[in-house]
Amino acid sequence: MSARLPLLVVLAGLLALPSAASAATKNGVTPVSPKAGKSIPVGKRPVMKMKIRGSGQVYVHVCKSKKKDADGLICFKESIGRAKKKGSTYQYKPKFFDFPEFWLNSPGTYYWQAHRIACENGDTSDCRQEGPIVKFRVG
Numbered sequence: 001m002s003a004r005l006p007l008l009v010v011l012a013g014l015l016a017l018p019s020a021a022s023a024a025t026k027n028g029v030t031p032v033s034p035k036a037g038k039s040i041p042v043g044k045r046p047v048m049k050m051k052i053r054g055s056g057q058v059y060v061h062v063c064k065s066k067k068k069d070a071d072g073l074i075c076f077k078e079s080i081g082r083a084k085k086k087g088s089t090y091q092y093k094p095k096f097f098d099f100p101e102f103w104l105n106s107p108g109t110y111y112w113q114a115h116r117i118a119c120e121n122g123d124t125s126d127c128r129q130e131g132p133i134v135k136f137r138v139g
Helices: 004-016
Strands: 029-033 048-052 057-063 079-086 089-092 108-117 128-138
Touching (some): 057 089
Antiparallel strands (some): 029 048, 057 108, 079 089, 108 128
């Protein structure tokens, strides 16, 4: 038996393991939940969770569109709020309003994005350190 075969088996096994950072990270922001493609039941408030590396206050935007503005942020027409640190993650639970047109009562595709406000390296031209955009469903 060749010495290459065991080495190939070990390498194949390492490639099959999930990476420690399976979620995308951008500007020190790693979305944890809800994960991309997940569904949230109609009428239930999700808890947006994210890991943050770096300083600054953390905010979350929720929008029906993934279109970004000049700062790289999605709109906040559905929800905006400040995430609070709980243990090793930051969390944001959107307010809920019980009327039919409210976004958590309206099935469909939505996007959420966390960002931290931190002016780094003396650059004050763009202090919004935006994270990845996450697509999820209500319904």
